[in-house]
Every structure is written in structure tokens, then in C-alpha cells.
Amino acid sequence: MSNYQNISNKPLTLFIFTNGPGEIATWVRPILASVYKQNPSFQVVVFLTPCQYSTGREIDILSTFPNVSKVFSPKQSMQLVFSPFSKNAIHKLVNFSSDKASVLFLGGDPMYANFFGFRLGIPKYAYTENDAFSNVGYTKVFKRSIHGDLMKDNVYNYLSSIKASVDLKSSDSKEFDILFFCGSRPRHFKLLAPLICEAVDIIHKSNSSLNLCIGVSPFIKEKEINALKNQFSSLFETNILSIRHEHSLGLLSKSQILITIPGSNTAEAMYMKVPMLVLIPLNNPEELIFDGVIGLFFKLPGIGKVLTSLFISFLKKQNKCYSIPNLLSKTNVVTEIAQLFDKTSIADVVLNFFNDKNRQKHQLEQLTPLHSETAVSTLILSEIFK
Numbered sequence: 001m002s003n004y005q006n007i008s009n010k011p012l013t014l015f016i017f018t019n020g021p022g023e024i025a026t027w028v029r030p031i032l033a034s035v036y037k038q039n040p041s042f043q044v045v046v047f048l049t050p051c052q053y054s055t056g057r058e059i060d061i062l063s064t065f066p067n068v069s070k071v072f073s074p075k076q077s078m079q080l081v082f083s084p085f086s087k088n089a090i091h092k093l094v095n096f097s098s099d100k101a102s103v104l105f106l107g108g109d110p111m112y113a114n115f116f117g118f119r120l121g122i123p124k125y126a127y128t129e130n131d132a133f134s135n136v137g138y139t140k141v142f143k144r145s146i147h148g149d150l151m152k153d154n155v156y157n158y159l160s161s162i163k164a165s166v167d168l169k170s171s172d173s174k175e176f177d178i179l180f181f182c183g184s185r186p187r188h189f190k191l192l193a194p195l196i197c198e199a200v201d202i203i204h205k206s207n208s209s210l211n212l213c214i215g216v217s218p219f220i221k222e223k224e225i226n227a228l229k230n231q232f233s234s235l236f237e238t239n240i241l242s243i244r245h246e247h248s249l250g251l252l253s254k255s256q257i258l259i260t261i262p263g264s265n266t267a268e269a270m271y272m273k274v275p276m277l278v279l280i281p282l283n284n285p286e287e288l289i290f291d292g293v294i295g296l297f298f299k300l301p302g303i304g305k306v307l308t309s310l311f312i313s314f315l316k317k318q319n320k321c322y323s324i325p326n327l328l329s330k331t332n333v334v335t336e337i338a339q340l341f342d343k344t345s346i347a348d349v350v351l352n353f354f355n356d357k358n359r360q361k362h363q364l365e366q367l368t369p370l371h372s373e374t375a376v377s378t379l380i381l382s383e384i385f386k
Contacts, residue, residue, distance in 0.1 A: 011043045013096035014384065015103045015116065019051035019074075021184040021219045022264040023107030024058060025248070027127065029065065030153035031106065034377040036066045039385060043069045045094050047077040047116070049108040055185055055219040070094060081116045090120065098122050102384045105138075114138065125384060127376070140383055148376030151264060151324075155271035156375070158249040176213040178203075178354060179255035179274075181248070181265045184217035186224055192261065192281060197232040198343035199350065200241050206351055213242040215251040257360065259350055266323040266334065270367050275360035277353045278323045279346070280338035325367055333366040335359075 014035065018028050028046070035042050044067045048058055051074070062071045070093070072080065083089055090096075098121055105113035105126035114137040117124035124137060129144040144150070182192040193214060200212055216225055225245055235241040244251055248265055249272065252258065258269045258276040269276045321327050323334045337349060353359065 010095055010097040010100060011041060012039065012385075013094065013101040014042060014044045015101065015113075015122075016044060016046045016106055017049055017077075017103065017108060017113035017116070018046065018106040019049045019108035020053040021055055021058070021061075021217065022053070024061060025184075025218075026151040026154045026264045026267065027106045028062070030150050030157055030377040031104070031380065032065050032067055033157045034153075034375075034381045038378075038381055040067070042067060043094075043096070045069060045096075046071045047080070047112070048072060048074045049077055049112050050074045051108060053185060057219045057221065061218055077112070081112050081119075086116070086119050104380070104384065110134075123384075125380065127380060142376060142380050144376075147379055149267070150376055151267040152271050152371070153375055153377040155249060155268055158247070162253075174256045175211065175254040176242070176251075177210045177256050178212050178350065179251055179258050180212070180214045181258065181260040181263075182214065182216075183261050183263065184219040186220060188261070189216075189220050189224060191283070193228050194231060195281070195283075195341060195343060195346060196259075197228065197235055197241065199346035200235060202343060202347035203351060204240050206347070210354075211242070212240070213244055213251065213255065215248060216243060216245040217248070218245070220245070257354055259353075262322040262324075262336075264324070266325055270325045270370065273364055273367075275353075275363050276323070276325075276334055277349065278334055278336040279341065279349070280322060280336060281341045282338060283340055325370065328370055329367070331366065333363055335363075 016028060016031070018024055032044060035044060046062050046068055048054075048062075048071065054074070059071045059073060062068055080086055080089055080093075101120070101122045103113050103117035103120075103122060103124045105124070105128075110126060110128075110133070113126065114124060118137065123139040126133065126138050126141045127144075127150060128141065131143060131145055133141055133143065135141045180196050182189045182196060196214060203210065203212065214228075222245070225243060229236050229243065232241070236243060248268055252269055252272040252274050255274060258265070258274050260266060260269070260276060260278060262278055262280065266276060266278060321330070321332065322336050322338070325334045326332055326336065335353070339345070
């Protein structure tokens with residue numbers, strides 16, 4: 001009887017394995033929102049795994065999410081996953097019972113979540129956008145193409161939270177005419193944001209009535225924002241350009257069009273029904289990140305830069321999709337421009353897109369069929385709670 005009481009006193013526990021900013025913002029967030037709705041007493045423990053896209057702010061951001069009781073850094077995660085005393089170490093750090101715990105993989109290398117769950121003897125679940133994802137070792141694998149899009153859940157949770165007070169269809173209700181997103185990785189932000197500021201000066205001279213804004217990811221530190229403000233004080237102090245360090249969905253709801261680089265923001269804009277233009281600057285090829293074996297070759301000393309330049313020249317000639325809406329629809333309905341950019345070329349493409357209302361309308365009409373009513377976060381947690 002005492003053993004039963006000891007187990008029953010321990011909370012239901014969900015171990016989440018994840019890695020980069022995109023997965024945290026658009027996959028982990030809706031899962032945690034559903035956890036809070038379905039069972040607020042559920043404790044969530046997050047294991048961050050190695051990621052070449054990490055910003056260093058993942059622990060800080062995750063610590064602000066509801067229900068997150070512990071977050072382990074990539075280094076701590078690897079030590080706990082592969083330690084010969086893994087089970088005892090986890091029990092000392094986290095108050096849980098194996099009979100009342102599950103693992104959920106939400107991005108990164110699935111091996112870590114699979115091995116961890118196997119060693120602790122607890123059920124393992126996974127969510128993936130990869131249709132070729134192996135189900136081996138997992139109790140159940142949820143796939144975007146079959147079960148629904150967690151990014152959509154993230155958007156719909158936001159819209160539900162503001163009780164549809166924002167009219168997404170009315171351009172008159174928009175605070176900003178043009179919203180710029182420069183990425184969630186500090187090194188990309190440092191390269192692209194100054195170029196956007198230089199282009200804004202040209203855009204403003206062409207049409208001084210436009211309200212322009214740079215939306216800054218929570219993964220970007222205040223010191224980097226302040227450095228940009230100081231560098232372009234004439235733009236920010238005269239209100240030619242705003243800079244907002246806040247929720248991307250809130251900014252999208254206030255904006256008429258979005259100018260962004262590839263990433264999760266393109267999916268958010270699609271579900272928020274905000275027309276978008278995707279820029280892929282090739283000005284600093286050494287800062288481009290490639291996955292897999294290709295990425296390893298490009299990091300080789302000496303020849304890495306040469307290989308990267310050759311590969312980029314190849315990419316420019318390909319009719320390849322980069323944004324999530326285009327990847328989902330297998331079309332080029334969202335315009336993607338991969339080239340060397342300067343302030344004039346950015347200003348030109350942005351103004352052309354802003355002034356072409358028919359192009360924006362056509363884009364939204366083509367993307368509408370991609371919307372789905374499936375709440376995959378609810379589906380995943382219903383399976384886990386069961």
C-alpha cells in the first residue's frame with residue numbers, strides 16, 4: 001500500500017526532446033498550451049539537444065512557458081541520456097514515476113528521445129514533418145501530412161486567446177504597412193537587419209506615408225537590438241521605422257504584408273493570412289547553414305568557402321522551394337528571391353510587392369486550401385494522456 005501511495009503522489013510527467021528556435025516557438029509552444037488546457041497538473045521536463053541553429057537563449061525562453069518545470073541544456077541532456085546511471089540520475093533530478101511518464105520528440109535527432117525512453121522504460125511519441133521518419137521504437141509517430149500542422153495550432157491558439165478581436169482581413173485595422181522579420185539567429189539578424197534599415201531609408205523617400213516595422217524574435221538579445229538602434233538612430237528616433245521585440249503572431253496581426261527570410265514565420269504568415277515575400281540574401285555565404293553531410297563539407301578549412309560559393313551558384317539556377325507554404329503546396333505561389341542584395345535592390349522588390357495588390361490577393365487565394373481544422377496538439381496529448 002505504501003508503495004502505491006508513493007507512486008500516486010508523483011505527478012504525470014512529459015519529457016520533451018527538442019532543439020532549435022523554430023521548433024520551440026511553433027511546436028513546443030502549442031503542445032504546452034494543450035497540456036495546460038487538458039491537465040494543468042502535468043509537469044513538463046525539456047531536454048535540449050545539440051543544434052547548429054541554436055541561439056543560446058533557448059533555456060531562458062522555455063523557462064517562461066507554462067508547465068515547464070525543468071530545462072536541461074544540450075550538454076546536460078547528453079550527459080543524462082548516455083550516462084550509465086541515467087535512470088537513477090533522472091529520478092534524483094525530477095520527481096516522476098516511470099508508470100506515469102512519457103517521452104515526446106519535437107525536433108532534432110530522434111535517436112536521443114528514443115534511447116532515453118528505452119532506458120527509462122516509458123512510452124515514446126514523436127511529431128515530425130518528415131514522411132520518411134522511422135516509427136521503430138516509438139509507440140506512435142504523428143506526421144504533419146497525416147495528422148495536421150502544429151504550427152497551425154500555434155496560430156489558432158493565439159487567435160483564440162485574443163478572442164478574434166483582431167480583424168485579419170481589414171487593411172484599415174493594420175498598424176504597419178510593411179513588417180520585416182530578420183531571423184531568430186543572432187548572426188543572421190546582425191547581417192540582415194542593417195541592410196533592411198538602409199533599404200527603409202529609400203522606401204521612406206519613395207512613400208513617406210508607409211508605416212514600417214522590424215519584428216525581433218525573442219531569441220535576439222536586447223544588446224543586439226540596442227546596437228541596431230544606435231547605428232540607425234535617425235530612423236528610429238524620427239519614427240520612420242519601428243522595432244518591436246514581441247510575439248511574431250501579434251505583429252503579423254497588425255501588418256499588411258510580411259518581408260522575411262525562410263523559416264517558421266512563413267507558415268505563421270500563411271495561417272494568419274498575411275501576404276509575404278521571401279528574401280534569401282546570398283551576400284554572406286559563409287553564414288548559410290546546411291544540414292547533413294553537405295554542411296560538414298562546407299565547414300572544411302580552405303575549400304569550404306569555395307564549395308559553398310559553387311553550391312550557391314547552383315542553387316540560384318534551381319527552381320527550388322524554401323518557404324514552408326511553397327514546400328507544402330509544391331508550388332511557387334510565395335515569391336522567393338535568392339540573390340546578392342544591396343539596399344536599392346531590397347527597396348525595389350519590397351515596394352513592387354507592396355504596390356501589387358493583385359499579386360497579394362492571388363497568393364492568399366492559392367494558400368487558403370492549405371488551411372486545416374485539425375488540432376494535432378490535442379490529438380497528440382489525448383493519446384499520451386490515454
